[in-house]
Amino acid sequence: MPHQYTFDFPTTIQFGQGVVAYLGPHLLEQGLSHPLLVTDEVVATLPFFQKLIRNLDQQGVKADVYSELHKNPVKSDVLHGDQVYKECGCDCVVGIGGGVALDVARAIVLRVYHRRDLFDYDDLEGGSVLVTGRVPYFVTIPTTAGTGSEVGRSAIIAEDDTRKKRILFSPKLLARQVFADPELTVDLPAFITAATGMDALTHNIEAFLAKNYHPMCEGIALEGMRLIAAAIEKAVAAPDLQVRADMLLGSLMGAVAFQKGLGVVHSLAHPLSSLLDTHHGLANAVNLPYGMEFNYSGFEQKFDQMASSMGLGSGQGSRLSEYLMELNRRLGLPTKLREIGVGNEHLKKLSELAVMDFAHPNNPKPVTQEDFLMLYQKAL
CATH class of the missing domain: 1.20.1090.10 (Dehydroquinate synthase-like - alpha domain)
Structure with a gap:
């Protein structure tokens, strides 16, 4: 072996039927009680999502929802989500959905305390070295079996005008906890x-x-x-x-x-x-x-x-x-x-x-x- 290598693997994953119910207790264990739930407009209307919000409220967790996302996410989606996070006084981010929602959630996590232009952090231009500050606590909950973004460390976000895709990457953007519940994918078309x-x-x-x-x-x-x-x-x-x-x-x-x-x-x-x-x-x-x-x-x-x-x-x-x-x-x-x-x-x-x-x-x-x-x- 002429070379040396460093291997890295991702975060804690709680997997199985019904594990989404543990979201509220998990956040409270971390001293958190006001998440921003980032999802898309379809997921936001689904029965499981409405039930989740009710359960969180009963557990003393106040959730605000941000769901105004493009089908292929753009920079303005992230900036708007960051604004909602600040205005609502949130203390953590929970991404719920497929790749779009999870990418936007992860980019919001970056944006909250990293205030340069969002694309200054483009990994393809060396911007990942600028991701040095703290980030909010981040949880992901996938609703599709596709992108795997729930265990990722990058977000692909496009420019609003040119639609050129940029990649925001840092180990800091890895979710601290994943709740992977196959029940949430059962009703997928x-x-x-x-x-x-x-x-x-x-x-x-x-x-x-x-x-x-x-x-x-x-x-x-x-x-x-x-x-x-x-x-x-x-x-x-x-x-x-x-x-x-x-x-x-x-x-x-x-x-x-x-x-x-x-x-x-x-x-x-x-x-x-x-x-x-x-x-x-x-x-x-x-x-x-x-x-x-x-x-x-x-x-x-x-x-x-x-x-x-x-x-x-x-x-x-x-x-x-x-x-x-x-x-x-x-x-x-x-x-x-x-x-x-x-x-x-x-x-x-x-x-x-x-x-x-x-x-x-x-x-x-x-x-x-x-x-x-x-x-x-x-x-x-």
Whole structure:
């Protein structure tokens, strides 16, 4: 071993049916009683959320809610949330929802005591070294099995005008406590279950292939793939609590694993969200088979390992791209970009944005703007 490495793993996770009920007692144990609950407008109307607020109130915890978020979060969402936090006199932040709510919640956690321009903290420009002050106590509660943002240390927030995505990162932004309750995902619509599930699968796949060295993440990613591949079709068609739990675990594992890096698929997907406001999980799902076809040559052994984890059998890595395409079809997801509103007129701009994206430098092989254009054309 010619090099030395430092490995890091995330926070305390309380996992299981009904664990969301422990939020109030947990906050009170920390001496906290006035959380800002950051969620989206849909989750804010759900019965479990209203019940949670009532329970918190009965326990002496006064919760304020911030839910005015864009489908793909922008800087103004964060600044407005910070204003609500200050005006309401909150003492902690609880992110409840999918990737959007959790990213905005995490960015608000940064903003509360770090008062430079928000994008001065952009990690891609070295801004993470500026995250030196304290941050509010932060709890996350996922309601989808997709992004795994509940165990992340970064938030992806776009500029309001250009929609260019910025990444805010610091170990300080890691949730101090996660309540991962599969019951909260039971009522997800089939399409959202499919799209977020393929997002989680993409995280595990790209983390496993990423060129950085982190063997523990690779082991986690393989098990995450196994769980999701075995559960996702049933989770979409005929869900029960066990498959929901397996999907939630697979999502958590993907987010732990992708500290190793992501790759070409995310760089194909991010511009679709920026330019066309495409759901991130859906963008990943459509591009995943094409990105894996691009990556196969030279990494056959790793593809064999992934195929085996996903139940395709031994030495079947060459079938992986075909399997992922067919999986999208069985889940009722699109397999072509034209099905989600992409036209030839978008491809040049998409490829320009993709080559500037932060994910593909960790892809196992280099990706040029011409490669991105070719992949978009193939996927169209």
